[in-house]
Amino acid sequence: MLPLWIALQFLSSLPVSLPGMPAPREVGRSLLCYPLIGLLFGLLLWLASHFLQDTPAPLHAAVLLTLWVLLSGALHLDGLADSADAWLGGFGDRERTLQIMKDPRSGPIAVVTLVLVLLLKFCALWVLVEQGVGAQLLLAPLIGRAAMLGLFLSTPYVRQGGLGQALAEHLPRRVAWWVLLGCVLFCLVLGGWIVVLALAVFAWLRHLMCRRLGGTTGDTAGAMLELLELAVVLGLALGLAQL
Numbered sequence: 001m002l003p004l005w006i007a008l009q010f011l012s013s014l015p016v017s018l019p020g021m022p023a024p025r026e027v028g029r030s031l032l033c034y035p036l037i038g039l040l041f042g043l044l045l046w047l048a049s050h051f052l053q054d055t056p057a058p059l060h061a062a063v064l065l066t067l068w069v070l071l072s073g074a075l076h077l078d079g080l081a082d083s084a085d086a087w088l089g090g091f092g093d094r095e096r097t098l099q100i101m102k103d104p105r106s107g108p109i110a111v112v113t114l115v116l117v118l119l120l121k122f123c124a125l126w127v128l129v130e131q132g133v134g135a136q137l138l139l140a141p142l143i144g145r146a147a148m149l150g151l152f153l154s155t156p157y158v159r160q161g162g163l164g165q166a167l168a169e170h171l172p173r174r175v176a177w178w179v180l181l182g183c184v185l186f187c188l189v190l191g192g193w194i195v196v197l198a199l200a201v202f203a204w205l206r207h208l209m210c211r212r213l214g215g216t217t218g219d220t221a222g223a224m225l226e227l228l229e230l231a232v233v234l235g236l237a238l239g240l241a242q243l
Contacts, residue, residue: 006030011037011145013073028170031149035183038145041071042138049129049137061125065118068141076144079222080117081110086219087212094213098159101219117230124230127237139191140232143198144225146183149176151224155206156215164218194235201231 002022007030009016022030048067052060069077082100085107090097128136153176157168187195205224209216216224 076222
């Protein structure tokens with residue numbers, strides 16, 4: 001159970017207390033629980049949507065988006081902001097890109113990126129709410145966090161020290177592949193073609209990271225999660241809009 005609590009404390013703003021500093025081995029095993037945290041977020045969003053079903057669609061979507069951000073404590077939005085600044089300001093240089101990511105300040109590119117991502121998520125949720133979406137709300141949080149497991153499993157971690165290195169070095173790799181396979185099968189049953197879209201976006205973002213950095217960092221992993229979630233809700237919204 002400890003890896004689950006580690007994952008819940010790290011990925012969410014829920015009040016979770018650990019009995020001391022976890023060992024690196026337990027930190028690595030916590031990656032296996034990331035899809036469960038995504039599933040939990042999706043269930044909470046689905047439940048909230050059920051209670052908000054008589055609320056006007058714009059307000060319904062805004063409350064869902066607010067809950068979504070609050071559940072994660074905006075952790076991955078911070079990674080997206082840092083990555084956006086670094087990708088533009090790094091001018092293709094690996095070391096400069098990594099250096100900018102360490103700067104806690106956010107520039108105009110970060111702000112614009114966050115506004116656009118949140119705006120698109122809000123509009124997509126609005127469409128989904130109007131179409132009466134239900135269990136499909138599970139997909140984006142689950143796919144996003146399962147993709148983090150896949151990223152650390154398949155991609156070198158390039159920044160020395162910190163939590164990310166412990167995650168990468170102590171991840172039980174054979175079990176992780178089985179967890180990923182289970183997530184893919186579950187999402188195929190629930191979302192069908194949207195899994196293909198998510199895999200394509202994952203492969204593209206991973207390619208960009210490897211070409212620029214030679215691997216991933218915590219910030220780029222968070223950016224990937226946010227962009228994957230966006231791709232999933234946009235794909236669902238556009239698909240429903242065509243029906």
